Amino acid sequence: MSQLTNDELIQIRRHLHQIPELAMHEVQTRDYLIEVISQMNLEYAEIRDQIATLPTAILVRVNGSDPLRTIGYRTDIDALPVDEQTGLAYASQHPHVMHACGHDVHMTVALGVLNHFLEHRPKDNLVFFFQPAEESQNGGKVAFEQGLFEGKWRPDEFYGLHDNPDLPAGSIGCRMGTLFAGTTEVNVDFRGKSGHAAFPQDANDMVVAASQFINQVQTIISRSINPIESGVITFGLMQAGTIRNVISGSARLEGTIRGLTQVMIERIIERLKQVAAGIASSYDCDVDIQFNQGGYLPVENNPELTKRLIDFFTQDDGTQFIETEPAMTGEDFGYLLAKFPGTMFWLGVNDDSQLHSATFKPDEAAISKGISSINSFLEYRMTN
Incomplete structure (x- = not known):
């Protein structure tokens, strides 16, 4: 040829x-x-x-x-x-x-x-x-x-x-x-206690815990990283509950982290771990957070x-x-x-x-x- x-x-x-x-x-x-x-x-x-x-x-x-x-x-x-x-x-x-x-x-x-x-x-x-x-x-x-x-x-x-x-x-x-940017998958599992919607005092609602986690995560980009640098945290999937009148004892979030440097990604990961630990303490529940970056640096x-x-x-x-x-x-x-x-x-x-x-x-x-x-x-x- x-x-x-x-x-x-x-x-x-x-x-x-x-x-x-x-x-x-x-x-x-x-x-x-x-x-x-x-x-x-x-x-x-x-x-x-x-x-x-x-x-x-x-x-x-x-x-x-x-x-x-x-x-x-x-x-x-x-x-x-x-x-x-x-x-x-x-x-x-x-x-x-x-x-x-x-x-x-x-x-x-x-x-x-x-x-x-x-x-x-x-x-x-x-x-x-x-x-x-x-x-x-x-x-x-x-x-x-x-x-x-x-x-x-x-x-x-x-x-x-x-x-x-x-x-x-x-x-x-x-x-x-x-x-x-580099990308990292993040999965968060919340485990509390399910119960009847009429008796919230006997349950531990993971819809509330997961929602508060999401709210607190929004401050990572706005308050924990240098504003002239760039980072993204997006949770695109949330799963919890089975029916309207049962308090959910579990919830799962799946999301992605984006950062322009590996240092930035590692900083975001560290802050997510801290927020997860805080939610676990505040809501007396188990929060398991996992990260997977693979080769996408x-x-x-x-x-x-x-x-x-x-x-x-x-x-x-x-x-x-x-x-x-x-x-x-x-x-x-x-x-x-x-x-x-x-x-x-x-x-x-x-x-x-x-x-x-x-x-x-x-x-x-x-x-x-x-x-x-x-x-x-x-x-x-x-x-x-």
Whole structure:
């Protein structure tokens, strides 16, 4: 295979769009990616797939001509449980599953960059990581913990992108500091004593206890963190009771924490624990609070590498660069950036619909532009 044309890239993206698969089940996607990669010039490349501990992951190493470093590039490959409503001729063929976050675009761009450096041997080594399970199940964290990045597969620095419908097609967006917030699930169980609605003195009402917990939690953001920093606590689910005239002896809350730094998230967690302990004491009940962050740490860009990337794209005539604000959505590339220095950036895809929506239709003009910009940056990085 020679250099992929724009038409070939679009056909690849459309095929990937038709075969979306959920986290850790990306078998058809992996097989298609291997099919495309196997047609490329692999003279200087090594491929790892069918990895026992992460069977849908793919690693491709391009051996550089005179390497000073190994540069990693990551793309996510999973999709979302969304019923597509785009009306596209190449819409998802898998019921109730859609590439509503644009990972089909991410993969196509990665294939285009890989193809370029297989046709034009890079100076430095490159390791491309086609990662399963970004949307759930912590694919990046699992890969790291299972030792996928050891030895010659270990990058000295890591890069990755996410598409952005609010930016012009093909533009590059980035910022110093945090690009994506970290996320942590929080579950709270309250246990008291049920009883008849007419005899509250003989019961211990957990609807009241849970309600007071929620009220007190609202002060964490407003009174316990620096107002020029950002954090979010949302409880989206509350379960309690069985019927109107029975006092509930139990309640459950499920929510999410968002923070732009890991320090912020840990501060919020500590305050939630304190509020829970206070409610338990005040209402003479048991309050069990559990947290699960998994691999969804904040995407905190490395200062030195990010400044170099921004400086390059700002001066590159072929790139429209836009400085962006941080997003409160999560991305598990943050876990890898906690282990390796690196940078995540945006690729504009210009769409009225937002990420994760059933009508999300990224502008395919972004693909070839994104590949060109990334190729130029990586070639620059190899000499700077």
